[in-house]
Each structure stands twice: as C-alpha cells, then as structure tokens.
Amino acid sequence: MAIEAMDQGGTATAITSVYYSSALAGHPDAPRVARACNEYAAGLARDYAGRFGHFAMLPMPDVDASLEEIAYAFDVLKLDGVEMCTSYGRRWLGDDALTPVFEELNRRKAIVYTHPHEPAFVENLIPGVPGSTIEFCTDTARTIASLVFSGTASRFPEVRFIFSHGGGVMPFIVERFIRLGQRKDFAAKLPRGALVELKKFYYEVAQAAHPGALAALTRLMPISRILFGTDFPYRSAVEIGKGLVKFGLDQRALHAINRGNALKLFPHFA
Secondary structure (H helix, E strand, O other): OOHHHHHHHOOOEEOOOOOOOOHHHHOOOOHHHHHHHHHHHHHHHOOOOOEEEEEEOOOOOOOHHHHHHHHHHHHHOOOOEEEEEEEEEEOOOOOOOHHHHHHHHOOOOOOEEEEOOOHHHHHOOOOOOOOOHHHHHHHHHHHHHHHHHHOOHHHHHEEEEEEEEOOOOOOOOOOOOOOHHHHHHHHHOOOOHHHHHHHOOEEOOOEEEEEEEEHHHHHHHHHEEEEEEEEOOOOOHHHHHHHHHHHOOOHHHHHHHHHHHHHOHHHHHO
C-alpha cells in the first residue's frame, strides 16, 4: 500500500517512523517493541532497496534503554535517524533528564524527527474533537519551546531536528517566542535570540500544505528548512503535492521541498 501511494504521488523514498510511540512510554516491553520495530523497518529497507528509510523508535523516556537502542540503530541497523514524540507525560524534549540522550545524538550528528500526540492532561477537552485536530499542533509548539528555552537546542547544535506539520502553531505565535527570548533570564541560553534557534530546525509539511500554514512557514523560514511529508496513511503524497503547487511556489522552491532539502540530510539516497 505504501509503495502504491508513493508511486501515485511521485515519491521515490519514504522515511518511516512509528506513530504514537509515546503509548509505550514507561512500559516494561518498550525496549523489546522498539527493537522489533526497528529491525522490521531495516528489513523493509533491504527488501525494497532505495524506497524506504527509517527513524528509529526509542523506548523513551528511559534514558539507558534509549542510549542502547541508539547504538544498535546506528551501528548495527544503519538507520537514518531517530523518532521522538513531542512529550512523554509532563516531560517535553528539553527536559534536563533527557540530556544524556541528546549528548549522544549530538556526538553522532543525528537527525531527530518528532511527531506530536495528545498529552493526557488535555484529553477530551472538547467532546467530539479529537486531539489530532488541535492538540497535536500545540504540543509541537510546546516541545519546540522546551528545546529552545531550556537551551537544549543551542547546547547540542549538531542535532538536526525535524518538526511535523509545519511546526504546529509555532509560526503563528513566533513573536511571543522572540519576545520571551529577549528577557534577561534567557540571555545566557539564547545569546543570539530565539529566532536564530528556530531557523536552525527543519519543518515538514504533512497536513500543512495549505495557504494558512504555508504562508506563515515560508515567510518565517528559508525554503532550505522545509521538507515534504505526508502523514501516510492519513494523507497522501498526491494531496500534499497538489497543495504545494496550488500555493504557488516556483519550481526551484518545489524541487527543494520535494527532494533537494531531503537529499542534504540523507545524501545516501541520491
């Protein structure tokens, strides 16, 4: 099904990840499930040469188990990066407890892809409106704020972060990030300001290839930091591709988002 959808949308290579891996956070079986998922994904990459890569699932927020899986994912399975949820309970990615994980990822100059979920404390706030409608995008902004204002992003500059859905609501509230970063209590952590850190990240356009999100994202971020994404199987490459074209991006920008920017991150797929 994935290959059929990729072919329909003109996608040469898809980098896969495990959706909602935070459901296993703290579960004793999380390391075993992460290993099984990563080995399966590595098998897909072997069986369909050039069509699939994978962001390794980590048994977060277990630091020791995650460090073990990072080593296995990169050194044995040769995967393309790691996937993290935007939060685990009340812990977002800039939490001090996760510092050893980011130290290791920084040493490896790793790519970290994030996907949001609905934190337990906001479940069913509006009956009938699922978390994917609002809370996914707000939790993305929360974890971006956590990484920026904790100083994690600036302390580990070799980690290349990719945020889903155009950065969630962050582009729409970016002025608040900028002003907060100007406060004296953040001067040491953000000597060049919050916007500089935000522009170091990458943002993919799954479920964000529409005028509202693209207008904000493309005014805020250089095209070189924007990546194609689909949210398959919930959305398709055909839909996202049409959205980008309809927005009116020129051919140079379309090529960069569709392929060129990704090849800089994953040159082995060239």
